[in-house]
Amino acid sequence: xxxxxxxxxxxxxxxxxxxxxxxxxxxxxxxxxxxxxxxxxxxxxxxxxxxxxxxxxxxxxxxxxxxxxxxxxxxxxxxxxxxxxxxxxxxxxxxxxxxxxxxxxxxxxxxxxxxxxxxxxxxxxxxxxxxxxxxxxxxxxxxxxxxxxxxxxxxxxxxxxxxxxxxx
Numbered sequence: 654x655x656x657x658x659x660x661x662x663x664x665x666x667x668x669x670x671x672x673x674x675x676x677x678x679x680x681x682x683x684x685x686x687x688x689x690x691x692x693x694x695x696x697x698x699x700x701x702x703x704x705x706x707x708x709x710x711x712x713x714x715x716x717x718x719x720x721x722x723x724x725x726x727x728x729x730x731x732x733x734x735x736x737x738x739x740x741x742x743x744x745x746x747x748x749x750x751x752x753x754x755x756x757x758x759x760x761x762x763x764x765x766x767x768x769x770x771x772x773x774x775x776x777x778x779x780x781x782x783x784x785x786x787x788x789x790x791x792x793x794x795x796x797x798x799x800x801x802x803x804x805x806x807x808x809x810x811x812x813x814x815x816x817x818x819x820x821x
Contacts, residue, residue, distance in 0.1 A: 675797050683801070685811050692753060695805075699756070699760060702737065703730065707727075707787070715780040730763065740752040740753045761799040
């Protein structure tokens with residue numbers, strides 16, 4: 654089986670598996686929380702996106718990894734991690750919505766751009782070295798949680814949270 658097929662199958666299985674985990678074990682608890690409380694663990698997860706800097710470390714990745722892919726992927730992830738932390742700090746303030754929207758649009762676009770750019774530069778899975786697992790394990794989870802964050806932003810406060818806030 655070609656490395657490209659292994660890469661694609663790994664991403665597909667990860668998307669399916671993380672989708673099941675999130676749908677059965679995460680979303681049922683998050684959907685009833687006040688929005689800021691539901692966003693907190695999702696933003697904390699994205700704060701770990703600094704690991705994308707490993708795309709710049711020779712020996713972790715192949716010396717053949719195209720810089721045209723590695724640099725935007727690494728710094729895009731670092732920016733996403735910083736934005737996640739800023740959004741986390743802005744929770745329950747007047748900046749909550751703009752910061753979470755900014756983070757989520759940037760973070761989603763960054764991941765989608767990395768896939769597009771990888772295809773454009775002819776990225777080969779073997780060039781990723783140890784970072785192969787970032788793209789096959791972590792990125793699918795990040796994509797799914799971006800969808801959850803968009804859903805939380807678009808649904809507004811859950812009825813339970815609005816009711817609790819009006820009683821206090």
